[in-house]
Amino acid sequence: MILLAVTCPRPLAGLLCTLLACLALPAGAHADPGPYVALGDSYTAGPLVLDQVPPIACARSDNNYPSIVAAATGVTEFRDASCSGATTEHMSGPQPVPFGIHAPQFDRLRPDTALVTIGIGGNDVGLVGATVTCVVRGLVAPTGAACRTSFVKPGGGDRLVDQIAATAPKIAATLQGIHARSPQARVLVVGYPNVAPKGRSCYPLVPLSTDDVTYIDEMLRRTNTMLAEQAAANDAEYVDTYEESIGHDICTSLGTRWFEGLLPTAPAAPIHPNALGEASMARSVLRVLAGPPPVPVLSDLRRTRDAYAAGSAAQFAYRLDRPATVTFTLRRALAGRSVAGRCAPPTKSNRAERSCRRWSRVLHTLADSGQNGDNAVTIGSAVLGRSAGLLRLTATASRGAGQPSGAPQQIHFRVARRR
Secondary structure, three states, X not given: OEEOOOXXXXXXXXXXXXXXXXXXXXXXXXXXXXXXXXXXXXXXHOOOOOOEEOOHHXXXXXXXXXXXXXXXXXXXXXXXXOOOOOOOHHHHOOEEEOOEEEOOHHHHOOOOOOEEEEEXXXXXXXXXXXXXXXXXXXXXXXXXXXXXXXXXXXXXXXXXXXXXHHHHHHHHHXXXXXXXXXXXXXXXXXXXXXXXXXXXXXXXXXXXOHHHHHHHHHHHHHXXXXXXXXXXXXXXXXXOOHHHHXXXXXXXXXXXXXXXXXXXXXXXXXXXXXXXXXXXXXXXXHHHHHXXXXXXXXXXXXXXOOEEEXXXXXXXXXXXXXXXXXXXXXXXXXXXXXXXXXXXXXXXXXOHHHHHEEEOXXXXXXXXXXXXXXXXXXXXXXXHOOOOEEEEEEEEEEOOOOOOEOOOEEEEEEEEOOO
């Protein structure tokens, strides 16, 4: 581990500046990953956490986790677009705020943006609103399942579970929107921390029964699972803020508590992170940033036929574990072998001899935008040409120019003379 020497974004209280200066970042972390853009809702913005900065209507702190991450990594260009109350709709559309309109958060994205963190989805699901509803019901029902039953659907099922499922495609569209505007950016989806205690109540400090807090925790973890799934399916990395925050929920004591209850005891909005919570979320982001971005895995490269007629197109299938750009290069086998006597005599079943071939220079290069799952690409007839022979197709997947590439895959096929 190494300790980063950082400059506080503004004059801070001694405790907060110490927290910032002592953030531990694993050795090998890359400094200045920017330009860095932060997007998100109130858990990103940090309402009432000191110090609040313009636009005041967004209730944004300069000690929220994006600001701490920016200071710890030394980015030279940082834009925080987060705004309390934001939903996925407000990423590409304007957000009504007190006394005005907050511009779409995507307006801060540019083609050269290198890092994006986004904490969104909780307001689409309605997590904070659900917690407040449960607290109101819990005031008169310190035992039982008042919270859980308030979200049960008349015909069966759960309204919050349905809202989580309905939010998934919105998260996918949001991540795709980020990639469209900032195609070279490393994108981190920041999950929600452990706000509610696990399996216990602290009534009347927080008027929720044991089943109430269990239900709220279940819905929060479901939301995080959905966010992680959408990150994996849309070329983003998931940041788990939940595990580190266990034991620092709204029922813990002052100083241990990273999240405030209905009556905050530290500068923070109710049911939101205080300064300690924002610092914890920053540490979770920095841990992910310290590692390399995930490398896309390309597999199952296959041809649709063993041989293609001269003058026709050829189609190939492949599979990806995440969206990526797949670069295909085509070469033709030349007469003879590169090392005489080293290869076994070629037979119908002997494929080892192909590795001993001499190959032409690259005849053609094709880049294909592959999606998570099964994909197909077509090599045109003009590229294959009309000459019979053995060809080699090599495929390599990467997240974009200058990004790490996965292991290359190769496949051989023949072009046969037309009869």
